[in-house]
Amino acid sequence: MSAITIASPASGMSLRGVFGAYAAEARSECLRYLRSPGFLLPVTLFPTMFYVLFGIVMNRNADAATARYLLASYSVFGVMSPGLFGFGVSLAMERENGLLTLKRALPMPPGAYLLGKMLMAMLAAGVVIVLLLALAVGFAHVQVSAMQALALLATGMFGVLPFCALGMLVGALVKGQGAPGVINIIYLPMSFLSGLWIPLSMLPTVLQRIAPVWPSAHLHLIALQALGVRHTGIGLHGAVLLAYTAVFFLLAARRLRRLG
Amino acid sequence: METSVEVIARLSGAVKRYGALTALDGMDLMLHRGELLALLGPNGAGKSTAISLLLGLVHADAGRVELFGRHPQEIDARRRIGVMLQSAALPGTLRVSELLRLTMSYYPTPRSLEESAQLAGITDLLSRRYVALSGGQQRRVQFALALCGRPELLFLDEPTVGMDIDARQKLWVAIRRLVAEGCAVVLTTHYLEEAEALAQRVVVLGKGRVLSEGSVDALRSRVAMTRIRCVSDLDAAALMRWPHVAHAERDGVHIHVHTDAPENVLRRLLDADPALSELEVRRAGLAEAFTELTREDVPEKEVA
Numbered sequence: 001m002s003a004i005t006i007a008s009p010a011s012g013m014s015l016r017g018v019f020g021a022y023a024a025e026a027r028s029e030c031l032r033y034l035r036s037p038g039f040l041l042p043v044t045l046f047p048t049m050f051y052v053l054f055g056i057v058m059n060r061n062a063d064a065a066t067a068r069y070l071l072a073s074y075s076v077f078g079v080m081s082p083g084l085f086g087f088g089v090s091l092a093m094e095r096e097n098g099l100l101t102l103k104r105a106l107p108m109p110p111g112a113y114l115l116g117k118m119l120m121a122m123l124a125a126g127v128v129i130v131l132l133l134a135l136a137v138g139f140a141h142v143q144v145s146a147m148q149a150l151a152l153l154a155t156g157m158f159g160v161l162p163f164c165a166l167g168m169l170v171g172a173l174v175k176g177q178g179a180p181g182v183i184n185i186i187y188l189p190m191s192f193l194s195g196l197w198i199p200l201s202m203l204p205t206v207l208q209r210i211a212p213v214w215p216s217a218h219l220h221l222i223a224l225q226a227l228g229v230r231h232t233g234i235g236l237h238g239a240v241l242l243a244y245t246a247v248f249f250l251l252a253a254r255r256l257r258r259l260g
Numbered sequence: 261m262e263t264s265v266e267v268i269a270r271l272s273g274a275v276k277r278y279g280a281l282t283a284l285d286g287m288d289l290m291l292h293r294g295e296l297l298a299l300l301g302p303n304g305a306g307k308s309t310a311i312s313l314l315l316g317l318v319h320a321d322a323g324r325v326e327l328f329g330r331h332p333q334e335i336d337a338r339r340r341i342g343v344m345l346q347s348a349a350l351p352g353t354l355r356v357s358e359l360l361r362l363t364m365s366y367y368p369t370p371r372s373l374e375e376s377a378q379l380a381g382i383t384d385l386l387s388r389r390y391v392a393l394s395g396g397q398q399r400r401v402q403f404a405l406a407l408c409g410r411p412e413l414l415f416l417d418e419p420t421v422g423m424d425i426d427a428r429q430k431l432w433v434a435i436r437r438l439v440a441e442g443c444a445v446v447l448t449t450h451y452l453e454e455a456e457a458l459a460q461r462v463v464v465l466g467k468g469r470v471l472s473e474g475s476v477d478a479l480r481s482r483v484a485m486t487r488i489r490c491v492s493d494l495d496a497a498a499l500m501r502w503p504h505v506a507h508a509e510r511d512g513v514h515i516h517v518h519t520d521a522p523e524n525v526l527r528r529l530l531d532a533d534p535a536l537s538e539l540e541v542r543r544a545g546l547a548e549a550f551t552e553l554t555r556e557d558v559p560e561k562e563v564a
Contacts, residue, residue: 005384012336012368013336013339013367013368014368015363015553017368019364020365021365022360023365024361024365025362025365026361027362028351028359029357031353031354032351032353032354033353035353035354036352036353071541094349097348097349098346098347098348098349099349099350099351100346100347101317101348102343102345102348102350104315104316104317105315105316105317105338105343105345105415106338106343106363106366107338107341107366107367107409108366109335109366110335200305212542249459
């Protein structure tokens with residue numbers, strides 16, 4: 001009610017009103033996906049299943065260091081999925097079914113829509129990390145300290161952002177049903193080429209050399225650091241991921257502004 | 261009187277091309293405060309493009325677009341409008357009340373949830389999930405979303421498609437109520453009776469231009485014809501020679517006469533054939549006027 005007295009009728013909107021719109025958009029975005037398991041379950045369970053099969057079952061006799069390495073790798077593989085699919089596919093669908101058009105016509109504050117999707121992806125990434133940690137500790141007997149677990153959770157929840165931006169770019173370029181296919185063509189090869197399935201050191205030299213091109217390779221190094229597998233600093237890799245996020249986001253935003 | 265009315269949105273010489281197709285070919289259109297304007301036209305006439313320009317969804321290639329004196333992409337201009345588009349797949353897992361609250365949050369001084377729901381006649385649907393509603397119910401929810409922000413200008417793009425007659429008439433009542441409160445409405449529709457029932461001003465579009473503009477009566481009077489139909493054995497060819505008879509033909513036992521002076525012709529008809537029966541007199545409606553207008557347009561425009 002108090003918002004009404006602050007806002008002058010029919011023109012500007014109070015800061016509180018704008019904040020309320022952002023909050024309402026984020027809440028709706030989270031609610032709608034939490035209520036549609038058909039979308040959220042595959043996005044979170046697909047990488048989890050990969051970890052169970054290839055990280056745990058296939059590596060039953062792995063030593064402690066290897067087990068920890070695998071957890072870091074599959075964590076990165078896991079958080080890419082909500083970023084790329086959660087963001088990219090839903091954007092591509094909503095560009096096709098008219099929801100985005102309606103939102104653009106309505107006075108939704110610019111960015112509220114994207115922020116809502118971003119929060120949802122961060123939440124899903126957090127769920128993936130918690131699932132993987134539980135599996136790792138419970139079945140693969142990986143030793144993880146509370147600090148390491150928290151560091152991995154933070155890595156996942158923030159590490160999803162460059163993939164949100166990449167997903168957004170794909171969603172801005174491809175409309176509707178074509179998006180999942182395009183995203184898989186990016187997701188699976190990029191995971192392989194970043195050493196998430198097979199350690200980089202076991203891949204051909206050429207592939208090792210070009211690995212720094214992939215954002216997932218940088219996130220992999222940060223995840224390894226979070227679990228105490230390596231100790232060489234993460235500043236540069238964080239900066240590279242930030243730059244990727246900014247570039248993908250700006251390209252996507254430009255394309256969306258022009259085309260809708 | 262029209263000159264004193266405030267213009268709240270306008271297209272001036274707006275041109276929009278999609279590749280080789282010219283959707284709008286220098287269109288001028290003004291929307292006045294508090295009026296209900298119906299935009300009519302066959303498919304491809306430019307109705308949707310005109311609306312998209314006014315909503316800031318597409319950019320004009322040339323000309324000016326203004327919404328409350330601003331560019332429509334400025335959010336402050338759009339905070340004064342409400343929108344109901346032809347097709348929008350709203351998130352199905354959200355409840356109607358959640359969709360309404362979300363849309364209300366975009367506006368500075370929205371109506372209350374109860375008032376919006378009551379105006380659109382969806383009070384009984386508030387706790388339902390959107391996906392579980394019928395097509396007609398979904399349209400009513402979309403209408404509620406359009407009016408919940410207390411807009412000064414409401415865009416309704418084919419609002420009653422998919423509604424049964426009862427729902428359509430309820431929507432008409434709600435639209436009239438909004439107009440009575442001073443809300444301007446732009447309505448596009450395929451149903452001419454809808455424009456006839458609601459509109460104060462009708463703009464007919466064709467090939468990206470305004471073909472005609474005026475009140476429903478003015479548009480109708482452009483086709484100043486009345487149709488007379490009756491059972492009679494008078495000779496159609498002889499009737500054709502009567503003054504004020506534009507057309508006469510026989511169809512079985514029936515005679516059809518088109519005239520611009522029905523009173524004169526009727527008096528003479530009744531005199532000429534005392535046995536005349538099953539008399540029907542019908543004024544040309546908006547449908548005839550519309551057909552006439554858009555048909556006239558074809559030969560001259562196809563040359564260009």
